[in-house]
Amino acid sequence: MKKLKLFIAFFTVLTSGILTSQITPEFEIGAKGVVSGNLNINSEESNAVSDFSDTQLLLGLKQKLYSSWRSDFVVGFQFPDANSNLGQVYFNNVFIKVEDLKNIFKIGRSTALTILNEFPTLRDDDAMKFIYTLNPFSNGDNTERDQYANVLEYTRIVKQRVLISLHGENFYKNDSPDDFKLNSMGFALQYRIPESQKWNRNFLQDIGISFNNYFTNNKSIKSSLKYLIFSTTLNLKPDPINFIDFKFQSIYNFGLTESTNFADYSDYTRSKSTSMFGMIRYIKQKYERLDYQISVGAGYKTFADTDTDQLIFVGNAFYRVGDNFDLGVQYRYTKNNGLAKNLFGENENRIQLAFVYSFDKVFNKQFDNRNSILNLEHKYIK
Amino acid sequence: MKRRDFLTTGAISTAGMIFFPGNLLSNSAKTENKKRLVQSLEYKMNDGWKEFELYIDIHIHEPAPGYKYHTLAFNDMIPGPEIRVKAGDKVRVKFINKTDLNHTIHWHGMYVPWRMDGVPFVTQLPVMPNNTFIYEFIAEPEGTHFYHCHWGTLMHMQAGMFGSLIVENDDDIIKKRFPYTREYTLVYSSHDTNYVREEMNGMLERMKQRSYLMKQGRFNHEQWAVFDNKEQLEQSIENGYVPPYATNRRSNAELPQANWFTVNGKSYPSTPYLFIKEKENIRVRLINAGAETHNLHLHGHDFWMVADDGVPLEHPWKRNTVPLAPGKTYDIIIEGKNRGIWTFHDHDVRKVTNNGLYPGGNLLALVYDDLPEDELIITKHSGNPMLNPKAGMKMDMKSGKNNNMKKMLFGDDKLPKIALDE
Numbered sequence: 023m024k025k026l027k028l029f030i031a032f033f034t035v036l037t038s039g040i041l042t043s044q045i046t047p048e049f050e051i052g053a054k055g056v057v058s059g060n061l062n063i064n065s066e067e068s069n070a071v072s073d074f075s076d077t078q079l080l081l082g083l084k085q086k087l088y089s090s091w092r093s094d095f096v097v098g099f100q101f102p103d104a105n106s107n108l109g110q111v112y113f114n115n116v117f118i119k120v121e122d123l124k125n126i127f128k129i130g131r132s133t134a135l136t137i138l139n140e141f142p143t144l145r146d147d148d149a150m151k152f153i154y155t156l157n158p159f160s161n162g163d164n165t166e167r168d169q170y171a172n173v174l175e176y177t178r179i180v181k182q183r184v185l186i187s188l189h190g191e192n193f194y195k196n197d198s199p200d201d202f203k204l205n206s207m208g209f210a211l212q213y214r215i216p217e218s219q220k221w222n223r224n225f226l227q228d229i230g231i232s233f234n235n236y237f238t239n240n241k242s243i244k245s246s247l248k249y250l251i252f253s254t255t256l257n258l259k260p261d262p263i264n265f266i267d268f269k270f271q272s273i274y275n276f277g278l279t280e281s282t283n284f285a286d287y288s289d290y291t292r293s294k295s296t297s298m299f300g301m302i303r304y305i306k307q308k309y310e311r312l313d314y315q316i317s318v319g320a321g322y323k324t325f326a327d328t329d330t331d332q333l334i335f336v337g338n339a340f341y342r343v344g345d346n347f348d349l350g351v352q353y354r355y356t357k358n359n360g361l362a363k364n365l366f367g368e369n370e371n372r373i374q375l376a377f378v379y380s381f382d383k384v385f386n387k388q389f390d391n392r393n394s395i396l397n398l399e400h401k402y403i404k
Numbered sequence: 405m406k407r408r409d410f411l412t413t414g415a416i417s418t419a420g421m422i423f424f425p426g427n428l429l430s431n432s433a434k435t436e437n438k439k440r441l442v443q444s445l446e447y448k449m450n451d452g453w454k455e456f457e458l459y460i461d462i463h464i465h466e467p468a469p470g471y472k473y474h475t476l477a478f479n480d481m482i483p484g485p486e487i488r489v490k491a492g493d494k495v496r497v498k499f500i501n502k503t504d505l506n507h508t509i510h511w512h513g514m515y516v517p518w519r520m521d522g523v524p525f526v527t528q529l530p531v532m533p534n535n536t537f538i539y540e541f542i543a544e545p546e547g548t549h550f551y552h553c554h555w556g557t558l559m560h561m562q563a564g565m566f567g568s569l570i571v572e573n574d575d576d577i578i579k580k581r582f583p584y585t586r587e588y589t590l591v592y593s594s595h596d597t598n599y600v601r602e603e604m605n606g607m608l609e610r611m612k613q614r615s616y617l618m619k620q621g622r623f624n625h626e627q628w629a630v631f632d633n634k635e636q637l638e639q640s641i642e643n644g645y646v647p648p649y650a651t652n653r654r655s656n657a658e659l660p661q662a663n664w665f666t667v668n669g670k671s672y673p674s675t676p677y678l679f680i681k682e683k684e685n686i687r688v689r690l691i692n693a694g695a696e697t698h699n700l701h702l703h704g705h706d707f708w709m710v711a712d713d714g715v716p717l718e719h720p721w722k723r724n725t726v727p728l729a730p731g732k733t734y735d736i737i738i739e740g741k742n743r744g745i746w747t748f749h750d751h752d753v754r755k756v757t758n759n760g761l762y763p764g765g766n767l768l769a770l771v772y773d774d775l776p777e778d779e780l781i782i783t784k785h786s787g788n789p790m791l792n793p794k795a796g797m798k799m800d801m802k803s804g805k806n807n808n809m810k811k812m813l814f815g816d817d818k819l820p821k822i823a824l825d826e
Contacts, residue, residue: 218609222616262613263622309627309646310610387598395608396474396601400462403472 045085049385052080052098056145058352058376065370067105073374075103076145080115086389087120090404094119096132106164114170123392123402126177134171134191135210138230138253139271142303142317142338144352144376149334152299152321153271155249158236159195159205162287167194172202182398185212185230193236196288208234210251216393220257221265227255238278238292247292248276263307269319270300277326284330284361297323301336312348314341330360340378348378428677428745428820429773429780440668440676442568442589445485453540454493458484458567459500460507460553462604465564467664467671468758473597474604475564476503476553482669483591483693484567487551489543491573497539499531504611505604506530506555509539511569512731513549513714516541522554525630530555533615546573547714548689548733550591558695559603562595562660564669566693571714578687578710581720582737587687588678590667592728592766593694594755596660662696665755665765672756672767673822678748681774684740692728698755698766701725702738703746705770711735725751738770744779745820746770763823780818 055077060070078100086092098115102108117130136155143149147165150156160167171191178186191206212230220227232251239246252272259266277294284290301319305312316339323332338352357369390397397403427433447454463477478484489495501507508530510522520539524530531537553565568589617623626645631637641647667675680686687710692698706722713733726734750756750766758764779785786792815821 218605222612262616310613387602390474390601390605394601394605396462396605399608400474401464403464403474 045388046386048082048084048388050080050082050084051381051383051385052082053379053381054078055379056376057378058144058350058374061373063371064367065372066367070104073104074101075106076147077101078114084384091120091122092389094121096130100166102164102166106166108164108166112166114166117173121392123404124179126175126179128173128175128177131170131172133169134173134193134206135175135187135189135208135232136168136234137271138210138212138232138251139228139255139269141269141271141299141301141319142315143301143319143336144338144350144374144378148352148354149299149319149321149336151332152297152323152334153273155234155251155273155275156291157193158238158247158288158291159193159197160287160291161196162290163196171206174204179392182216182393183213185210185214187212204237206234206236208232212253216398218393218395218398221262222260223257224260225257227257227267229254243278243280245278247278250274250276258302262310265305265307266302268300268302270298272296272298284328284365287365290362290365293328294326295323296326297321297332299334312342314339325361328361330362332359332362332366333357346379346381348380350374350376350378352376427777427818428771429775429777433677434679434773437677437679440670440674442483442486442591442668443481445479445487445567447489450496452494453496454489455496455498456487457498457500458509459502460565461502463564465669467595467666467669468674468764471664471759473601475600476505476507476560476604477564478567482564482666483593484551484565486568486570486589488570488572491544491546491571493543493571495539495541495543499537499539501531501533501535501537504533504608504615505560506532506611507560507565508537508554509551510554511539511541511549511551513545513547513733514541514569514571515544524555533611543571545714546571546576547711547716548589548691548735549714550691550693550733552693556603556607558660559600559607562593562662562694563600563604564593566591566593568689568691570689577716578735578737582685582687582708582710582739584685584687584737586679586684587689588676589689589691590676590768591669591691591693592698593666593669593692594662594696595664595666595694596662597664599658599660660695662694662755663757663759665694665696665698665750665757667766667768671758672764673824675766675768678738678768678770679773680738680740680770681772682740682743686738686740688736688738690726690728690732690734690736692730692732695730696755697730697752698728699725699751700728700748700766701751702748702770704742704744705738705746708737708739709734710737740772743772743775745772745775761825769820780820782817782819 057072057074060073062069078098080096080098082094082096084092084094095118096115099111099113102112115132117128117132119126119128137153141149141153150165154168157168171193173189173191175187175189187210189208190204192202192204193206195201210230210232212228214228215223230253234249236247255267255269257267275295278292281289281292299321301317303315303317305315307313318337321334335355338350340348340350343349352374354372358366390403445456447456458478460476460478461480463475463480464472465475465482466472475482499509508522508524508528519527520541521527549569549571551567551569553560568591614623625631626640629648664671678686678688702724706724708720708722710717710720728734746769748768748770756763756765756767783791787795789795
């Protein structure tokens with residue numbers, strides 16, 4: 023112990039001169055606070071006077087490497103649902119990303135490529151069953167196990183628009199939580215307009231397909247579980263003041279022949295199905311900032327070989343009451359037929375009134391983003 | 405700053421650009437140095453008018469080798485090209501805006517007609533993207549002046565939109581009193597490159613939206629944040645409009661903190677040299693187009709203050725340090741009375757840095773180009789007896805150890821060298 027203390031002291035003294043001469047990295051803070059009062063009708067979930075699930079904080083440190091590559095170290099946590107069995111706080115992001123103009127490597131815990139789009143719902147998991155490929159190793163206690171995984175991703179960027187991704191994940195397994203081996207792989211191809219140029223595209227903002235393969239094979243299951251995702255966002259009215267777009271995603275689950283009777287949630291995720299979900303969004307921006315946003319969407323999921331389907335309807339509106347603060351209201355209706363009724367209940371109405379705080383700031387900014395207007399239109403600077 | 409020996413760095417080149425010729429007194433050094441001086445803007449004569457063309461575009465600038473950033477530049481150079489005319493000339497400048505941003509040109513220190521003064525919404529409307537504006541004026545008064553953008557001045561000026569404007573007088577009293585052949589224009593500036601980048605990105609994005617709305621006739625005074633009068637502004641505020649300096653801001657929240665300091669757009673080691681000979685006078689026109697004061701100090705010499713904001717001084721006076729405040733111009737005469745290589749630098753040594761690292765920034769040298777090359781040799785003229793056995797008091801040195809010391813410290817046995825760190 024004494025030797026260890028001496029070593030630590032020595033190492034600290036040795037590196038203190040070096041440490042104090044470091045270049046201070048860019049420091050990014052992202053925060054999203056979602057606090058809602060929930061009124062649930064016909065639901066197993068109780069009403070809530072203040073639901074702050076999905077509230078999260080992200081801290082990122084970014085630096086230029088000696089070779090002009092850039093590296094990101096990100097740590098983030100969120101408050102999961104109360105009945106999620108994840109405790110008070112869930113660390114949803116702990117990863118390192120290394121990138122240059124055309125390549126991105128990411129390793130660590132982060133969002134998995136189980137969705138190709140971003141839908142304007144109050145919380146990311148409000149339409150979970152329709153817009154994510156679901157984790158077949160999960161027991162459905164929470165949605166975080168579908169959204170986040172330990173990932174190893176490589177993305178190649180072509181002409182600043184086309185993203186080709188190869189990814190591998192270790193998704194949480196309820197029956198063997200200490201198993202950290204690769205249990206999923208996938209491939210995605212996307213065409214995506216940089217953020218600064220999204221509003222003035224005549225029609226197409228993005229389009230993409232993805233193939234995800236979960237390694238469900240074992241002694242009793244002969245095959246892996248495969249998903250195919252198609253996603254697109256279309257500009258219906260590319261206007262800086264009155265902007266309308268339409269987001270759509272479809273997921274085809276090839277299913278496992280062994281899973282047909284929805285015995286439990288795991289069975290449900292492994293059943294052959296097709297889901298479609300779309301949302302139309304209207305954004306009013308009068309003085310180059312958000313005034314209000316209204317979105318309406320619906321989804322439908324049908325299961326092959328069984329007389330089972332699910333329906334969802336979501337409508338919401340957000341009004342910006344001040345910088346970073348929005349007041350919102352959301353209504354969601356879900357209906358489950360057939361075998362899905364046994365798992366999730368027949369239908370549910372949920373009304374939520376929410377305050378949302380969103381903040382994203384980079385301190386000590388030292389270099390530009392790949393997709394900034396200067397780098398895109400006036401030559402990229404390494 | 406005390407005079408110091410520069411550490412060897414060997415021969416350094418970056419991207420094919422050799423910024424330090426092996427011999428400062430060579431012809432190649434002088435050729436290289438010309439690129440670091442202001443470049444002249446040619447004119448055409450048209451019916452008695454001297455016609456110049458200036459355009460503005462987004463440019464990638466490299467103040468020192470290895471560091472680049474996006475800027476705004478007149479005619480793809482920083483500083484913009486030098487306009488040099490005679491007092492009384494009729495001057496016409498065609499200004500072409502090739503960017504997606506708005507600009508104007510203000511003629512700093514000049515007696516122009518008020519509608520040519522380049523102040524947006526006071527003397528003219530801004531020059532919109534892909535538009536042209538013709539500035540016409542009689543060149544007066546004589547002296548050292550400059551031009552700069554007066555739109556979004558906080559960002560546009562430090563982004564590089566400035567250049568020198570010299571109005572000569574054939575009967576120049578300064579030249580009569582201090583005859584000279586060579587003169588130099590040094591345009592100082594300071595830059596927060598991170599601020600410039602963020603502002604440019606933000607403004608470019610906002611301008612795309614504004615241009616779109618303008619084309620449709622939907623861009624109004626509230627979106628523009630420009631009002632005809634106080635009553636219109638008050639009416640808008642009553643109707644719910646929030647001014648951008650309150651809680652409705654659209655651009656960067658922090659004021660710039662300069663991290664690069666340039667002379668003629670360059671930072672040490674790319675700054676220009678001032679060449680002089682013994683018994684020669686040179687005129688140096690100092691212009692501060694930035695937002696920081698530069699306390700410029702010349703080693704080994706006192707110089708004459710001969711003009712202030714272009715106005716010739718009736719009673720020139722001597723000093724060796726001059727505070728060059730933002731917007732100021734000073735003309736000085738340096739007399740070649742002390743042969744050598746002398747640093748000329750900002751004595752606020754925070755501005756002798758590149759991105760926080762010393763040395764850098766505003767560090768120049770006055771070089772006597774009739775200096776015998778022999779005087780550059782370290783081991784012949786150093787005051788260190790370990791290097792130069794003839795220096796002052798004799799010390800017992802083993803010759804072998806002396807050779808090792810030379811090899812370890814110097815590379816070429818010659819001064820000056822380039823030091824990038826210490």
